[in-house]
Each structure stands twice: as structure tokens, then as C-alpha cells.
Amino acid sequence: MESGDPLVTAQWLKENISAPDVRVVDATWIPPFLNRDETGRQLWSNCHIPGAVHFDIDAIKAGGTDLPHMLPDPVMFSSRVRKLGIGDGNRIVVYDQFNMFGAARVWWMLRVMGHQDVKVLDGGLQAWIDVGGETEDMPPVPMERHFTARVRSDLVKDVTQMVAASEGKTHTIIDARSKDRFTGEAPEPREGLPSGHIPGSISVPSSMLSDESGKMKSADALKPLFPDTSRPLITTCGSGVSAAVTALALARLGNWDVAVYDGSWTEWASDSSRPIATGEA
Known part of the structure; x- marks a missing residue:
């Protein structure tokens, strides 16, 4: 362990x-x-x-x-x-x-x-x-x-599992992108992708997890940024990179079993049949 x-x-x-x-x-x-x-x-x-x-x-x-x-x-x-x-x-x-x-x-x-x-x-x-x-x-x-x-297949999620997690509300889905991309107010940096978020997810931008020196915040400073960290969690972002920063922060808080949605928003938003939410969570 x-x-x-x-x-x-x-x-x-x-x-x-x-x-x-x-x-x-x-x-x-x-x-x-x-x-x-x-x-x-x-x-x-x-x-x-x-x-x-x-x-x-x-x-x-x-x-x-x-x-x-x-x-x-x-x-x-x-x-x-x-x-x-x-x-x-x-x-x-x-x-x-x-x-x-x-x-x-x-x-x-x-x-x-x-x-x-x-x-x-x-x-x-x-x-x-x-x-x-x-x-x-x-x-x-x-x-x-x-x-x-x-x-460890439990540490990675694919799009089918994300659809089930979103619809069934089985996991807390944490989005690491900037707040304005999450709400749909800012464009995505990847051309052709709409902004917004996976329905049911919450916004915790990865930029909030580090201090001015580039070091990760202490566990005491990180804890108020997240909801209940003991329940099943999945992190997502633009392409599965800053989502890993969020998973790292959650491991610092003691939850080492956080899964990352590998395809993240690049995969989710590339299919117009998938639902996209905008505004606050």
C-alpha cells in the first residue's frame, strides 16, 4: 500500500x-x-x-x-x-x-x-x-x-467509464482546467473543441494547488480546496496532464487511489453526442 x-x-x-x-x-x-x-x-x-x-x-x-x-x-x-x-x-x-x-x-x-x-x-x-x-x-x-x-487499471478511466460515472454519480469528477474553460466562458486551446465540462463534475483548477515558488501547497492548505476526499474520485483536464497534478495533490491528502481520465476533455468534447454542461457546477 x-x-x-x-x-x-x-x-x-x-x-x-x-x-x-x-x-x-x-x-x-x-x-x-x-x-x-x-x-x-x-x-x-x-x-x-x-x-x-x-x-x-x-x-x-x-x-x-x-x-x-x-x-x-x-x-x-x-x-x-x-x-x-x-x-x-x-x-x-x-x-x-x-x-x-x-x-x-x-x-x-x-x-x-x-x-x-x-x-x-x-x-x-x-x-x-x-x-x-x-x-x-x-x-x-x-x-x-x-x-x-x-x-493498475483502477487508476485510469476511459470514456465509457466516464459516461457511467457522470450519469450514475458514482464518483466525484474533479476538473483541473481553468474555471473559465470549465464554465464555458473561455475557449479551449485546442482548435475545434467547445469549452464546458462533463455533467456532474466540479472545478478545482490545478493552478490553485501550488504556491508562488512552484512547490505544491501543504496538506493543510490543500484540504479546503476539495470536497470529501474519502469517496471515489476521478480527475480530468484538457488531455490528462494537469489531471495528474490533481491526483498528486490528493495523494498528499492521503487518497492514493484517485483515477485519471486519460482522454480527458480532448476526447469527451470531440464527440458531439456527449453532453456538455456550462456554467457553475
């Missing part, structure tokens, strides 16, 4: 980074609709924590779908992470250089595939630099390691 805090401090990592079982993963991901000059991989290439490999959620993804960075099957996932030197018996620390998005997504993906000993570096690369951690720009040469996938 997973317990404790899903995040570690930069000071903890500095004190433990030399341990033979610790693997550091840079999961920096830049949303493509931001039209930034650099990709997450380029940022990693320019500067990363010593020994950190780069996990690209747009490369380690399911094929045969137009939906972005969908969870791959366990065979493909195991093959790709093995080549990164990530495997059984590792203590994995994931970080990123942009708002915790990629780190939380990779944290969730590894847990779906059955790896329990995975944490997120609170505050990302900047927190590491702030405690005097060294950086490098040389890519590491990882040694391939066996990864045994034991899929």
Missing part, C-alpha cells in the same frame, strides 16, 4: 542522489499550444540534474489514436522505460522544469504500470538549484534494467 507524502524535497534528493537504487527522471513537458521556442527535451538537454534521463510523454504514448500522449500498453511502456535505465527495485524521483505538469503525469504513469516507489521533486529543477544542487548538460548513458509491469 502506498502511503506518506508523494513528494520529496530537494534537500532529501541532494542527500540521497548517490544511493545506488535512486533514479532521477526529468519529465519536462511544454504544452504545444503555448508555442514556446524550446521543447521539454531541449530544456533537459540544456540543463538537468546529474544523471537524470528524459521521459517524453509525447514519445512514450499509445499509437493508433489522434488523442495526445495516451497511456501506452504495458509491453511498449516496459520496453521504453527499460532503455532509460528505469526498472524494478529503483526509487524513482521525477521532476520537471515547467509547473510540475510532466512530473505528475509520469508519476501517475509509473504507478499505473505497478511501480510504487516513485516520488515527485517538490519545486522541480529550481528547488534543486536553490539548495545548491549541481546541474549538467551531458546526457547520461543509462544501463538497461528490467521493468515488470503490473497494471
